[in-house]
């Protein structure tokens with residue numbers, strides 16, 4: 001008796017992937033964090049954006065246990081382009097808070113993970129002054145020495161404009177200047193390529209995604225919900241928000257299932 005067994009092989013060109021594989025295997029969650037710190041008092045605006053260090057630690061442990069590698073946008077690129085396949089998750093931190101260096105970096109290093117910090121080039125060593133009007137407490141942002149320590153640990157720096165600008169409210173020249181200027185400012189200050197962008201507040205106009213590409217960025221992330229498929233526009237990437245209230249079961253659902261994808 002002859003048994004015709006076909007080798008199990010996942011083709012790398014996307015259109016030929018079986019439907020179930022496209023749906024369940026090829027989704028890449030890009031986790032979106034802001035601050036990793038002890039939470040401010042109850043009632044503080046945007047308190048949910050501050051994830052406790054102990055929560056971040058179990059989240060990274062769960063990633064590892066589930067077989068995911070946590071990667072910076074730089075390290076995620078071959079997967080986003082469909083050149084590599086694997087169980088990977090992007091890890092991003094918006095605004096460049098000192099507490100991500102102090103609290104998140106040791107956890108990432110211990111797991112062998114990398115992450116991208118989206119830095120506001122005009123606020124290096126400053127605070128999140130753009131949040132002050134909403135009553136959000138000031139939190140320190142990494143200075144140049146701290147950003148260099150972040151990079152030296154194998155992490156990536158991305159751009160988050162010069163002034164945490166609401167791009168949707170700017171004219172074309174001003175919006176382009178925010179994108180181009182932040183990239184060159186950061187590259188000159190840090191001596192590394194800054195190739196990944198994040199829209200402040202997640203706000204942008206459709207044509208601004210093209211401007212991000214034209215500014216030389218390889219990707220741009222938004223606050224749209226969902227996991228990435230490799231056919232997505234690289235300058236309009238959705239992310240998976242992790243907040244203070246994201247308990248383990250919820251984190252698991254967001255990561256592994258289509259929970260977030262129904263918002264796409």
Ligand SMILES: [Zn+2]
Nearest residue numbers: 094095200201
């Ligand atoms: Zn931001």
